[in-house]
Amino acid sequence: MRKEKYQQMIYERMQAEFQQWGERDCILEQELYFFLHSLKGTAGTIGLSEISSISSEKIAPLEESGKKEWETSEWQEYLAPLIEGLDFYTKNVEVSHGENVEPSFAKLKPKKDFILVIDDDIAFMTFMKDLLEKEGYAVIIAHNGQRGLELIYEIKPAVVFLDIMLPDINGFTILEDIVNKVKKERMIVAMISENDSRANQIRAYDMGALDFIAKPIDQEILLSYISNRLMYKKALERSIIMDELTQLYNRKYMNTSLQQLIQQFERKEEPFVVAIVDLDYFKKVNDTYGHLVGDEVLQSFAALVKKVTHEQDISCRYGGEEFVLLLPNSTTDDASHVLEQLREAMAQKLFSAKGEEFQVTFSAGIAQATKENLHPEKLLEEADQALYFAKQSGRNRTITFGSHVEDVKHRxxxxxxxxxxxxxxxxxxxxxxxxxxxxxxxxxxxxxxxxxxxxxxxxxxxxxxxxxxxxxxxxxxxxxxxxxxxxxxxxxxxxxxxxxxxxxxxxxxxxxxxxxxxxxxxxxxxxxxxxxxxxxxxxxxxxx
Incomplete structure (x- = not known):
């Protein structure tokens, strides 16, 4: 069921609780505690992270079995952020359930990262725009702080050059407002100013800026700086989506990629296949030869995956000894061919440990995307069922979902x-x-x-x-x-x-x-x- 339904239920419950409390002279602290405790867990679970955060903050000083009496004015003042949020929801619920308005920059897909310059000096902004666009960067300029803030949230720039002195909002105020977004988006923020005093530099770094650049700016140093920071940003983002051991994509990236393939299928009916691969008896390898040898097996298998799959294919470590392959523009026959190549390559691979040589095989299940199963869970479930039959049939083989004749006799x-x-x-x-x-x-x-x-x-x-x-x-x-x-x-x-x-x-x-x-x-x-x-x-x- 959709989370929106449960979010509405949360708001309705809050409203009923506040109304019921308002009809009494006072409430006990333990009532307040249990209300916030329940709200903290439930709200966070169904996507109301801000309510969960406020509840966590408010519950901290309260006693679980507290007998203190809170008068109406006291608890209303204490829960003011929640009450205000509830009032806003009540007034805007119809708007919030309407269609999303696409941001003005949502359709822009630059070949290079966006760079945002927030400065009130027209000459400086023009200089930055001309210089950086010659290098192929997509540059957006904002002549005041308010417009700069809007663009930060609309276009999610990779790099922000933020002047301290602006006509409407101080640059430090903007930095304070966006610091959480900077961390979440891994945004590079560089404060710029003619006033590069020690105090300004310390304040910028303390507030979360990555760099402080003094005007005037050297052109060559600026270009090297941008190249350096963007390489750092890409390396950081790569580390977040890559499995450290195998250097294949991780589960988080797999989920995102699978959603994108589903969207492409919905728009253009581009075929794709999901395959789940599981190394056979891998626990025995760890138990017999140790986890270091097990890691070597996983790394060797990952290397073979990279060698056999195509450039467009997305190879991910799903967890433990399980892997997921997403094969765009492919049929089950295409996937079977790739997996057979991989199986043959793995069969020829000899591993050595404790004076012994051993081999490792794998089982795989394949699911083709169709209009009937076009959901991440359903596709993975079908591939997993096919994998289950591959294991039940003796392992070291690939089975396509729907191709098996016998069903499970006893559930x-x-x-x-x-x-x-x-x-x-x-x-x-x-x-x-x-x-x-x-x-x-x-x-x-x-x-x-x-x-x-x-x-x-x-x-x-x-x-x-x-x-x-x-x-x-x-x-x-x-x-x-x-x-x-x-x-x-x-x-x-x-x-x-x-x-x-x-x-x-x-x-x-x-x-x-x-x-x-x-x-x-x-x-x-x-x-x-x-x-x-x-x-x-x-x-x-x-x-x-």
Missing amino acids: LKVTIIVVDDVYVVREMITNYFTAWQPNEKYEIEVLEFSDGVSFLQSDWYVPDGKYIILLDGMMPIMDGLDVLKKLRENHSSNNVLVSMLTGRKSEEHILRALELGANDYIVKPFDIQEVSERILRLINRLYG
């Missing part, structure tokens, strides 16, 4: 139980896992409970069943740790695995949960898709 049942007192979180998790199909191997059933007492008193347990329990650590009727303690008195980890959902990040709380028998813990706010991957690992653990 293994797993019951996921959600115990959380927050309705939004509980419904979001329940709906997600109700529709979730990790692969054809498992049948998923989902149960939900709003508190620990009703859960423990229900007849949820069947002796032959397999269970994964997502248990909220903080609930008003019965604390999650107490529920866990009671649970472990009757059920072991052989068929009941427990993952604690907690907003408490202290090591003491986490250690206590693990001591009482929790098998995993998930810190709120969390990404539901990342949680599903952890749940799948727990399911595999249940069935050995």
